[in-house]
Amino acid sequence: xxxxxxxxxxxxxxxxxxxxxxxxxxxxxxxxxxxxxxxxxxxxxxxxxxxxxxxxxxxxxxxxxxxxxxxxxxxxxxxxxxxxxxxxxxxxxxxxxxxxxxxxxxxxxxxxxxxxxxxxxxxxxxxxxxxxxxxxxxxxxxxxxxxxxxxxxxxxxxxxxxxxxxxxxxxxxxxxxxxxxxxxxxxxxxxxxxxxxxxxxxxxxxxxxxxxxxxxxxxxxxxxxxxxxxxxxxxxxxxxxxxxxxxxxxxxxxxxxxxxxxxxxxxxxxxxxxxxxxxxxxxxxxxxxxxxxxxxxxxxxxxxx
Amino acid sequence: xxxxxxxxxxxxxxxxxxxxxxxxxxxxxxxxxxxxxxxxxxxxxxxxxxxxxxxxxxxxxxxxxxxxxxxxxxxxxxxxxxxxxxxxxxxxxxxxxxxxxxxxxxxxxxxxxxxxxxxxxxxxxxxxxxxxxxxxxxxxxxxxxxxxxxxxxxxxxxxxxxxxxxxxxxxxxxxxxxxxxxxxxxxxxxxxxxxxxxxxxxxxxxxxxxxxxxxxxxxxxxxxxxxxxxxxxxxxxxxxxxxxxxxxxxxxxxxxxxxxxxxxxxxxxxxxxxxxxxxxxxxxxxxxxxxxxxxxxxxxxxxxx
Numbered sequence: 001x002x003x004x005x006x007x008x009x010x011x012x013x014x015x016x017x018x019x020x021x022x023x024x025x026x027x028x029x030x031x032x033x034x035x036x037x038x039x040x041x042x043x044x045x046x047x048x049x050x051x052x053x054x055x056x057x058x059x060x061x062x063x064x065x066x067x068x069x070x071x072x073x074x075x076x077x078x079x080x081x082x083x084x085x086x087x088x089x090x091x092x093x094x095x096x097x098x099x100x101x102x103x104x105x106x107x108x109x110x111x112x113x114x115x116x117x118x119x120x121x122x123x124x125x126x127x128x129x130x131x132x133x134x135x136x137x138x139x140x141x142x143x144x145x146x147x148x149x150x151x152x153x154x155x156x157x158x159x160x161x162x163x164x165x166x167x168x169x170x171x172x173x174x175x176x177x178x179x180x181x182x183x184x185x186x187x188x189x190x191x192x193x194x195x196x197x198x199x200x201x202x203x204x205x206x207x208x209x210x211x212x213x214x215x216x217x218x219x220x221x222x223x224x225x226x227x228x229x230x231x232x233x234x235x236x237x238x239x240x241x242x243x244x245x246x247x248x249x250x251x252x253x254x255x256x257x258x259x260x261x262x263x264x265x266x267x268x269x270x271x272x273x274x275x276x277x278x279x280x281x282x283x284x285x286x287x288x289x290x291x292x293x294x295x296x297x298x299x300x301x302x303x304x305x
Numbered sequence: 306x307x308x309x310x311x312x313x314x315x316x317x318x319x320x321x322x323x324x325x326x327x328x329x330x331x332x333x334x335x336x337x338x339x340x341x342x343x344x345x346x347x348x349x350x351x352x353x354x355x356x357x358x359x360x361x362x363x364x365x366x367x368x369x370x371x372x373x374x375x376x377x378x379x380x381x382x383x384x385x386x387x388x389x390x391x392x393x394x395x396x397x398x399x400x401x402x403x404x405x406x407x408x409x410x411x412x413x414x415x416x417x418x419x420x421x422x423x424x425x426x427x428x429x430x431x432x433x434x435x436x437x438x439x440x441x442x443x444x445x446x447x448x449x450x451x452x453x454x455x456x457x458x459x460x461x462x463x464x465x466x467x468x469x470x471x472x473x474x475x476x477x478x479x480x481x482x483x484x485x486x487x488x489x490x491x492x493x494x495x496x497x498x499x500x501x502x503x504x505x506x507x508x509x510x511x512x513x514x515x516x517x518x519x520x521x522x523x524x525x526x527x528x529x530x531x532x533x534x535x536x537x538x539x540x541x542x543x544x545x546x547x548x549x550x551x552x553x554x555x556x557x558x559x560x561x562x563x564x565x566x567x568x569x570x571x572x573x574x575x576x577x578x579x580x581x582x583x584x585x586x587x588x589x590x591x592x593x594x595x596x597x598x599x600x601x602x603x604x605x606x607x608x609x610x
Contacts (some may be wrong), residue, residue: 070419113381167436
C-alpha cells in the first residue's frame with residue numbers, strides 16, 4: 001500500500017505523463033452509439049466503461065467532477081461511485097473533484113464518504129483550518145489494507161488557491177498586507193501539509209491553481225514548495241500547456257495538468273471513431289505535458305509523441 | 306406559485322417562527338426503536354418520516370445537510386432526495402445545505418440537480434460572481450408550474466459570508482482596505498441580489514452568518530440590508546438565541562435561526578418518548594426565536610411558549 005502522493009510521483013518518474021483527465025459527463029456530448037434509449041446514468045457508466053482503458057493507457061489519474069453526476073440525482077450519484085470503481089479497476093488513481101468545505105463535524109462526514117470512493121479530493125478554503133483538518137486525518141501514513149476501500153491513510157487533498165474562472169479575481173485578488181488573498185491561502189496550504197508524510201518532497205496537501213493565470217504560476221509555486229499543483233483550465237477555458245513549465249521541478253514532478261472537454265468531448269456525438277479520437281487526444285495531451293514538464297517544447301498539439 | 310423568499314416572509318408574518326431545523330442524520334443518534342436492523346439509509350428516512358410532522362408543526366423550513374447523507378453513498382444520496390420530498394409533503398420549505406461552489410459550467414450542473422430537490426441552497430463565495438450566477442438564473446420570477454419540481458424561478462441562495470466555526474477567523478477576518486474579507490463578501494452578496502425580485506424588502510440572495518459571532522452581527526446586517534440571514538451555530542456550537550436580535554427588522558423578518566443537534570438529537574437513543582422530546586425542543590426553540598425576533602426576551606430556554 002502506498003499513498004496517493006507517493007504513487008503519483010512513482011508513476012510520473014516511471015514515464016507516465018503528469019496529467020489528469022477530467023470526467024464531466026454531459027448527455028449531449030456522449031457518443032450516440034452508447035446504449036441509446038437507456039437511462040442517462042446507465043449511458044454515462046457505459047461511456048466510461050468503454051473509454052477508461054484508453055485513458056489509463058495515457059494518464060495516471062482521472063478527475064470525475066461529482067457535480068455532473070449529481071445533476072442526474074441518486075442514479076447519477078451511484079454512477080459516480082461506479083465510475084470511480086471502474087477507474088480503479090483500470091489502474092487509474094481517482095481525484096474526486098468535490099470542492100467541499102464545511103464545519104468540522106460535517107467535514108468529517110464528507111471525508112468518510114468521499115475517501116471511501118476516491119484517492120484524493122478537492123476542497124474549499126473559505127472555512128479555514130478546522131474545515132480541512134478532518135480530511136487531513138486520512139492523509140497520514142498509509143495502512144497495510146490494500147483492499148482499495150481503506151480510508152485510514154494515504155489519501156490526498158487539493159485546496160482551491162487560485163481558480164481557473166474569470167470570477168477568481170473577485171475575492172482571490174483582494175490585497176491583504178500587500179499580498180493577494182490567494183497568496184495567504186497558499187501559505188496556509190503549505191502550513192497544513194507540513195506535518196504529513198511527504199513523498200519525493202511533496203506533501204499530501206496539494207493546491208488548485210488555474211492554468212488560465214500563467215503569470216501567477218511562478219509566484220504561487222514559490223509559496224507552495226511542497227504541494228502538488230492541480231492545474232485546470234487548459235483547452236476550453238483558454239489555458240495553454242506551454243505556459244505551465246514553471247509549475248514543475250527539474251524531475252518533472254510537482255504538477256498535474258487537467259484536461260476535461262478537450263479529451264472526453266473531442267468528437268461529434270455521431271462519430272464512429274470516437275474512441276480512437278479520445279485515445280489520440282489523450283496521447284497528444286499527455287505528450288505535450290510530459291515535454292513541458294521535462295523542459296522541452298510542445299509541438300503545438302500537432303504531434304502525439 | 307410563490308418564491309422562496311416570499312413564502313418565508315409570508316409564513317413568518319403569519320406567526321411561524323423564524324427558524325430552520327437542520328437535518329444532519331447520524332446513525333448513533335437515531336432512536337434505537339427506528340427500523341432496527343434495516344440498512345442505514347432506510348433507518349434515516351424512517352426517522353424523518355416519523356419526526357417531520359412534529360417539525361412542520363413548529364418551523365417553516367428544514368435544512369438537510371447533504372454531507373451527512375452522502376456519507377452513506379448512493380443510498381444516502383437517495384435518502385437525501387426522499388427526505389427533501391417528505392419535508393415538502395409536510396408543507397416545509399427545503400433549504401439544501403450543499404455549500405457548493407465551482408466554475409460556471411459546473412455550477413450550472415449543480416443548480417439543475419439541486420434546485421429540482423430544494424427550494425434554496427447554500428453556496429461558497431471563493432470562486433466569485435460567475436460561480437454563483439448559474440444559481441441566480443433560478444431565482445427570478447417564479448413560474449406558474451406548481452408541480453413542486455420546477456427549477457425555472459422562485460428559488461433562493463444563501464452565500465457563506467461569516468461561518469460559525471473557529472476557523473472562520475483564518476481567512477474571513479483578513480483585513481482589506483480596513484475591512485474584513487467577509488465584509489467584502491457581504492457587499493458582493495448585496496450586489497448580486499440587487500437585480501432579482503424582492504419580497505417584503507428581501508432579495509433571493511441571502512447570507513450565512515454564524516450565530517457564534519454576535520459582536521459582528523449588527524455590522525454585517527448593515528452591509529446586507531436586503532439579505533435573509535441564515536444563522537447557524539446555536540446550541541452545540543455555542544451560539545445563543547438571545548444574542549441575535551440585531552439580525553431582525555422591526556417586523557421580525559430578515560433572519561432564520563438554525564438549530565440541528567439541539568432539536569433532532571435532544572434525546573437518548575433508547576428514549577421511548579423521543580418524538581415528544583423533539584416536538585418540545587422544536588417548540589421551545591421556535592418560541593425563543595419568535596420572541597427575540599419581535600423584540601422580546603427569551604425565557605433562557607426554560608419555557609416553550
